[in-house]
Amino acid sequence: MRRFRSGDHRIKAGQDIFSPGARCEAIYSLTGGWAFRYALLEDGRRQILDFVLPGAVLGFHPTDGARATYGVQALTDASVCVIRRSDLVALSRELPEIGFRLAWLVSRDRSLAFDHLASLGRQSAHQRVAHLILELFIRYRAQWPGQRFEEMHLPLTQEHIGDALGLTSVHVNRVLRDLRKKGVLEFHYKRLCIHDPDKLIGIAEIDQNLLQSWMGQPALNGDVGFDLTGQKTSGETATSSKRRTSRTETRNAL
Amino acid sequence: MRRFRSGDHRIKAGQDIFSPGARCEAIYSLTGGWAFRYALLEDGRRQILDFVLPGAVLGFHPTDGARATYGVQALTDASVCVIRRSDLVALSRELPEIGFRLAWLVSRDRSLAFDHLASLGRQSAHQRVAHLILELFIRYRAQWPGQRFEEMHLPLTQEHIGDALGLTSVHVNRVLRDLRKKGVLEFHYKRLCIHDPDKLIGIAEIDQNLLQSWMGQPALNGDVGFDLTGQKTSGETATSSKRRTSRTETRNAL
DNA sequence: CGGGTGCTTGACCGGCCTCAAATTAAGTGG
DNA sequence: CCACTTAATTTGAGGCCGGTCAAGCACCCG
CATH class of the missing domain: 1.10.10.10 (Winged helix-like DNA-binding domain superfamily/Winged helix DNA-binding domain)
Structure with missing residues (x-):
C-alpha cells in the first residue's frame, strides 16, 4: 500500500488542494487537517458543499480527464496523500476490495450531501x-x-x-x-x-x-466497519488499535 | 438491454421502491422508468434529493444494516433489478471491477447532489x-x-x-x-x-x-466510458462483452 | 502599535411563503 | 358518453424571513 503513495503533500490553511476547473488525474486522501469542497458561481459567490475530515477521498471524479466542477480548500494546515489514477489501477489489482472501499467513502459523502440538501431546501x-x-x-x-x-x-x-x-x-x-x-x-x-x-x-x-x-464515521486509523464479508470490526478493536498509532500522523486512509 | 429480465421487479407510479427508515439489505438497479430520492422532515414536508434515471444504483448505503435516511419513489411505472448484498460479494469476486463501477455510479450521484446544493444555496x-x-x-x-x-x-x-x-x-x-x-x-x-x-x-x-x-451519462445499454485502464470502451466492445455474460440479470444491471 | 480580518448591530427592502379560492385536467363508475 | 370526484394548475393579497447596505467594534499578528 505504502508503495503507491506518491508522497504526502502539505497544504497551508486557506490554500486550495485543487481548484475548480482543474483537470484531475490524481486522487487525494486527506490524512490530516480540515478542508471543504466548494463551488463558485458566475458572480463570484461561493457555495460550500461539504466539510472534509481526515480519511476522506478527494478528486475522484466521474469522467476521467474532465475538469472539476468544484474545488477543495484547506481550512487548517492539512496534509494529503496523492495517488495517481494509474497507480490506482495497479493498487486495485493487489487489493480488489479497494473499489468497494472507494464506493463506500463516496457513498458517505453522498449521504451527507443529501442531508445537507434537505436542510438547505426546507x-x-x-x-x-x-x-x-x-x-x-x-x-x-x-x-x-x-x-x-x-x-x-x-x-x-x-x-x-x-x-x-x-x-x-x-x-x-x-x-x-x-x-x-x-x-x-x-x-x-x-x-x-x-x-x-x-x-x-x-x-x-x-x-x-x-x-x-x-x-458511523471511520475511526482515524482506517479500519472501517464496512466489510463485504459481513465481519464487523468492533468498536473495541478500532479504539485500541487507534491508540497504538495515536502519536503518528493518520495513516493512509485507503 | 431492453430485453425483459426475469429478476426484475415492477413498481407502479407513485409507489416507493423503498421507504425512509427501511432496513436495507439489498441494492437495486433501476432498469426502467423515472424515480426520485426524497427525505421527509419531521413536519411532513418533503425534500426531493435527486431524480433517478435508468442505470442508477439505489440502496447502496454507508453502514450495512442501518436504516435508510431517505426513500425512493417511482415517478412513472418503473422496474428495478434487485441484488442481495450477499450476491454482490460473490459477484465482485468474478468481476473485481464492479467495486469501481459502483464507486463511479455513486460518484455521479454525488456530483449531481453538489450541483443541486449550489443551486439551492445560492x-x-x-x-x-x-x-x-x-x-x-x-x-x-x-x-x-x-x-x-x-x-x-x-x-x-x-x-x-x-x-x-x-x-x-x-x-x-x-x-x-x-x-x-x-x-x-x-x-x-x-x-x-x-x-x-x-x-x-x-x-x-x-x-x-x-x-x-x-x-457524460451512460447510454442505456450500459456501455459506459468508465475504464480504469484509461482505454475507453467503445460501444462495440462493451456490448459484445456484455453479451458474453448476459446469463445472470445482475451483471447487466451494474 | 497599526493594519487587517472577522464579528456585531441597525434600518430598510424584496423575494418567496402563506392562505384562500377559482379553474382546468384527469380519473371513475354508471 | 356523461356526471361526479379528485388531483393539479392558476391567480391574488398580504406578511415575514433573510438579504443588502453601512457603520462601528474586537481580536489577532507582525
Whole structure:
C-alpha cells in the first residue's frame, strides 16, 4: 500500500488542494487537517458543499480527464496523500476490495450531501445552523472520541457557515447570537461549546436515525466497519488499535 | 438491454421502491422508468434529493444494516433489478471491477447532489427552475439520443419541482408562467418544450463546464466510458462483452 | 502599535411563503 | 358518453424571513 503513495503533500490553511476547473488525474486522501469542497458561481459567490475530515477521498471524479466542477480548500494546515489514477489501477489489482472501499467513502459523502440538501431546501436559518453544528460536532467526536466536554475546536468563520448554508454571514451572526442568548451554545473565535445538546437537537429537528448515521464515521486509523464479508470490526478493536498509532500522523486512509 | 429480465421487479407510479427508515439489505438497479430520492422532515414536508434515471444504483448505503435516511419513489411505472448484498460479494469476486463501477455510479450521484446544493444555496427561484429543467433535459437526451426537437416527456408535477428546489408549488407556478411569457419554454401537463435553449442557459447561469458534466451519462445499454485502464470502451466492445455474460440479470444491471 | 480580518448591530427592502379560492385536467363508475 | 370526484394548475393579497447596505467594534499578528 505504502508503495503507491506518491508522497504526502502539505497544504497551508486557506490554500486550495485543487481548484475548480482543474483537470484531475490524481486522487487525494486527506490524512490530516480540515478542508471543504466548494463551488463558485458566475458572480463570484461561493457555495460550500461539504466539510472534509481526515480519511476522506478527494478528486475522484466521474469522467476521467474532465475538469472539476468544484474545488477543495484547506481550512487548517492539512496534509494529503496523492495517488495517481494509474497507480490506482495497479493498487486495485493487489487489493480488489479497494473499489468497494472507494464506493463506500463516496457513498458517505453522498449521504451527507443529501442531508445537507434537505436542510438547505426546507429548513429555516436557525434549523440549518443547528443542523450543521451538530453534524460537525458528531463527526468530529466519532473521529476523535474520548473527549468529555461538549467543546471542540471548529476552524470555521461565520462566513464559512453562511457559505455552507446558503445564508449571509450577517444572518449567521444573528442566529448565533440568538442561540447564545438562549443558552444553547457559544461559538467564539473558532471555539465551539455546546451548553445544551438536547435543545440544540430540538432546534435542528433532526430525527434519531439521522444522528445515528453521522456516527458511523471511520475511526482515524482506517479500519472501517464496512466489510463485504459481513465481519464487523468492533468498536473495541478500532479504539485500541487507534491508540497504538495515536502519536503518528493518520495513516493512509485507503 | 431492453430485453425483459426475469429478476426484475415492477413498481407502479407513485409507489416507493423503498421507504425512509427501511432496513436495507439489498441494492437495486433501476432498469426502467423515472424515480426520485426524497427525505421527509419531521413536519411532513418533503425534500426531493435527486431524480433517478435508468442505470442508477439505489440502496447502496454507508453502514450495512442501518436504516435508510431517505426513500425512493417511482415517478412513472418503473422496474428495478434487485441484488442481495450477499450476491454482490460473490459477484465482485468474478468481476473485481464492479467495486469501481459502483464507486463511479455513486460518484455521479454525488456530483449531481453538489450541483443541486449550489443551486439551492445560492440561486434565485428562476435560476433554480432553469437549472433543474436543463439538467433533466440534458440527462434525458444523453440517455435517449436522437430526438430532434427540444421537447420531452417530463413526468413531474409542479409540486415535485418545488420539493426538489426548496420552493412551494405556488411559486414554481409563477416562475413557469414568467418563463412561458418570455418565450423560453412551456411545461404543461408533463410535456416540456424548450423554445429558447440559449436563453434558458442564460437564466440558469450555468458554466459550460457543468453542462458538459451532465452529458457524460451512460447510454442505456450500459456501455459506459468508465475504464480504469484509461482505454475507453467503445460501444462495440462493451456490448459484445456484455453479451458474453448476459446469463445472470445482475451483471447487466451494474 | 497599526493594519487587517472577522464579528456585531441597525434600518430598510424584496423575494418567496402563506392562505384562500377559482379553474382546468384527469380519473371513475354508471 | 356523461356526471361526479379528485388531483393539479392558476391567480391574488398580504406578511415575514433573510438579504443588502453601512457603520462601528474586537481580536489577532507582525
